Amino acid sequence: MASQVLVAANRGPLSYELGDDGTLTARRGGGGLVSGLSAALARQPEALWICAALSDADREAVRRGVSETGVRMLDIDPTTYDGAYNGIANSVLWFTHHHLYDIPREPVFDARFRQQWDAYAAYNHAFAVALAEEAGEGAAVLVQDYHLALVPGELRELRPDLRISHFTHTPWASPEFLGMLPDDIRAQLLWGMLGADVVGFHTWAWAEAFVAGAHIDDASGSAGPAGDRRRGVRHRKAGADARSTEVAVYPLGVDEDELRALAHRPEVNDKLAALRTEVGDRKAIVRVDRTELSKNIIRGLLAYRELLTAHPEWRGRVVHLASAYPSRQDLEVYRSYTQAVRELAERINEEFGTRDWQPVLVSVKDDFARSLAAYRLADVALVNPVRDGMNLVAKEIPVVSDAGCALVLSTGAGAYGELREDALTVNPYDVTATAEALHAALSMPAGERLERTKRLAAAATALPPTAWFTAQLDALREA
Numbered sequence: 001m002a003s004q005v006l007v008a009a010n011r012g013p014l015s016y017e018l019g020d021d022g023t024l025t026a027r028r029g030g031g032g033l034v035s036g037l038s039a040a041l042a043r044q045p046e047a048l049w050i051c052a053a054l055s056d057a058d059r060e061a062v063r064r065g066v067s068e069t070g071v072r073m074l075d076i077d078p079t080t081y082d083g084a085y086n087g088i089a090n091s092v093l094w095f096t097h098h099h100l101y102d103i104p105r106e107p108v109f110d111a112r113f114r115q116q117w118d119a120y121a122a123y124n125h126a127f128a129v130a131l132a133e134e135a136g137e138g139a140a141v142l143v144q145d146y147h148l149a150l151v152p153g154e155l156r157e158l159r160p161d162l163r164i165s166h167f168t169h170t171p172w173a174s175p176e177f178l179g180m181l182p183d184d185i186r187a188q189l190l191w192g193m194l195g196a197d198v199v200g201f202h203t204w205a206w207a208e209a210f211v212a213g214a215h216i217d218d219a220s221g222s223a224g225p226a227g228d229r230r231r232g233v234r235h236r237k238a239g240a241d242a243r244s245t246e247v248a249v250y251p252l253g254v255d256e257d258e259l260r261a262l263a264h265r266p267e268v269n270d271k272l273a274a275l276r277t278e279v280g281d282r283k284a285i286v287r288v289d290r291t292e293l294s295k296n297i298i299r300g301l302l303a304y305r306e307l308l309t310a311h312p313e314w315r316g317r318v319v320h321l322a323s324a325y326p327s328r329q330d331l332e333v334y335r336s337y338t339q340a341v342r343e344l345a346e347r348i349n350e351e352f353g354t355r356d357w358q359p360v361l362v363s364v365k366d367d368f369a370r371s372l373a374a375y376r377l378a379d380v381a382l383v384n385p386v387r388d389g390m391n392l393v394a395k396e397i398p399v400v401s402d403a404g405c406a407l408v409l410s411t412g413a414g415a416y417g418e419l420r421e422d423a424l425t426v427n428p429y430d431v432t433a434t435a436e437a438l439h440a441a442l443s444m445p446a447g448e449r450l451e452r453t454k455r456l457a458a459a460a461t462a463l464p465p466t467a468w469f470t471a472q473l474d475a476l477r478e479a
């Protein structure tokens, strides 16, 4: 049956596991994008989510015709998928949008890159074709993230009747970084996105970067007042009529009731009791990230080391709980970053640790229950990405904190726009300023900490996933 609401994202709401006896079991997929969208789509029972088969078990499920209602997985051949996901999405677009290049050596756009780009185009094409097949007349199609930047343009050609949006969960590159991409590739990327009726971002900083970048390729941004929720970009592609695309901002927030319920499950209570035993009566500085270069974990650890050096009164009185769970380990740059995080934590422990005090406790497992327990316990949360689409950890911690938590937040997080007044804000590259902010956060009087936490929680819950999704659907229907 044709669908009226469709979502397209690389990751789906579930993935499969293949048992030794050959049976396939569906498991809920991971990650912030998936949790936000799953919560929102639970209220849209008719919606269809199109995603890629990510593993051999997923591909096996597609081949056997095993599927769940509301989900269609695309079996993309592994070489094409690798070029699109590891090659272009994670090694080129992720690095461009997060400004992560090591400029003397990277980026290098050579023949291998061109092959990967072809794979990326083929992967986007598979999504566009599947969406065109599944969408009912005039349906709303909500395409997610940098993996699928070419889909809106291609889908519009296939099905001009559809209403199409694209939402970017990452930052958008500044025109300087976008300008590093080869001209023809940059044009394909922008024209792909401009095929949408509405292009959405978490914060105006990224939306403005998009509008500024769109000028490069003959599309002009007609900017409204800065506080506007939406702006238009008018554009004309050679041989086509002029169209306009709305650029809009939807800052994803947290569902308070759901998160609190999750954070008070017996499993989390048990983990909290165990953490309390480990931390004792010391203060806890908590961070939770994927081991991802943009999260800036190394400079966070350096700041903690500087705190212990510049303010020795904290030695033995504070513990840094860092959950840094592995991510994208197929890529060497991620493996070596994970290793560097472990090594620096060990060095800090060797340098400052005593018989009864381990300064840093690193957990490299993806253990959401433990992260929630750490959220509840935290006296200080450290969220210092160099550049981050939103960063939901900065929003989740104030919502579940048991006794109030001071937030050290970098200007690079999308959440900075909404949380800056009650956070202690830092330049993510400034290790000394981060160390001083940690000191100020640890020293904050309990009453002030609690008041700030309440205001942070109110800002964090302003646009929970369901409202976030519905607002986009409404905008699309009006567009």
Ligand SMILES: O=P(O)(O)OC[C@H]1O[C@@H](O)[C@H](O)[C@@H](O)[C@@H]1O
Pocket (backbone or CB within 6 Å): 010, 011, 031, 032, 033, 145, 168, 169, 170, 327, 328, 389
């Ligand atoms: O590569 P993965 O593990 O699927 O992660 C992708 C997701 O990673 C998240 O951190 C980003 O916020 C999303 O924008 C992105 O889609």
